Amino acid sequence: MNPSLEFLLIFIISLELSIKNNLYINLIVIAFALVYLVIRRISSKKLFALIAIPFIPAFTIFATLFWFNGKSDPYNAWSLATRVYVYTLTIACLAHDTTSSQFARSLEQNFHLPSKFTYGVLAALNIIPQMASAVKQIRVAGMMRGMYLSFWSPMLYFKAILVALNSADNLAQGMESHGYTEGQKRSVIEVVPMTKKDWLIFALLLALFNLGIFIL
Incomplete structure (x- = not known):
């Protein structure tokens, strides 16, 4: 579906x-x-x-x-x-x-979600592993200086926010360098079709579910 x-x-x-x-x-x-x-x-x-x-x-x-x-x-x-x-x-x-890419592209193509929101979500999801790696590096760097940054340490999250801001700026520059322009019509690389079969399965499952609620 x-x-x-x-x-x-x-x-x-x-x-x-x-x-x-x-x-x-x-x-x-x-x-x-x-x-x-x-x-x-x-x-x-x-x-x-x-x-x-x-x-x-x-x-x-x-x-x-x-x-x-x-x-x-x-x-x-x-x-x-x-x-x-x-x-x-x-x-x-x-x-x-x-996948997250298929889901975001489907919302953009089928439900006409704004492309800036779609690419923003994909960027946020793809940057999560980099942020996890950055947090580990911050903790290791702190331990080398004799500072133990625990999970609830404000200093750890303050440094992580600075890294996130820097990554967001680099990401915005990278998107612009690849030709992304907000509000402009873009070509589709991966088409996510919505067929009559999908609508039929959707309607059938929804009808069966509501019938079950009515009977039970």
């Missing part, structure tokens, strides 16, 4: 589930998401992480409503706890087979 339509489908499902408190629909969506990820051959390590990491917030929500609430409500506790897995697994379905 087209990444933009897939994102729109996930957004609508998440929005409806945030309004409608339905445990059974949550479980059905979780089951379909897991089956989809298995069919798409997700690695067992990633699948385990998708199940294990959301367990902490899900258990916290469940414990708060089940044990620490004045009036215990098991159904509501299970419903809100499973909702965490719904959000996590549906987003994982989108992120598993869609």
Whole structure:
């Protein structure tokens, strides 16, 4: 399915589930998401992480409503706890087979998102590994001078902000040198089509989901 339509489908499902408190629909969506990820051959390590990491917030929500609430409500506790897995697994379905570049280009081409926003998001995503490397270098340089910059040290983040500002300026110059001009029409390198088949799958899945909510 087209990444933009897939994102729109996930957004609508998440929005409806945030309004409608339905445990059974949550479980059905979780089951379909897991089956989809298995069919798409997700690695067992990633699948385990998708199940294990959301367990902490899900258990916290469940414990708060089940044990620490004045009036215990098991159904509501299970419903809100499973909702965490719904959000996590549906987003994982989108992120598993869609790169950040494809998603940004799809939003630009299909939903007419401004190109400056698209390229800004791509630049921010691509600069994250460089920032992580820069933070490590700052910490190593500090240790060589006898300064231990901990994770919560203000000095560490102040130096990281300076590096980020310098990188942003270099990035802007690099984009201009490659011919990027804000507001001008640009050619498309990677076409992300939105076909009738994508719309049909989108409409079918959305109809089945809403039918399930109505029945259950």
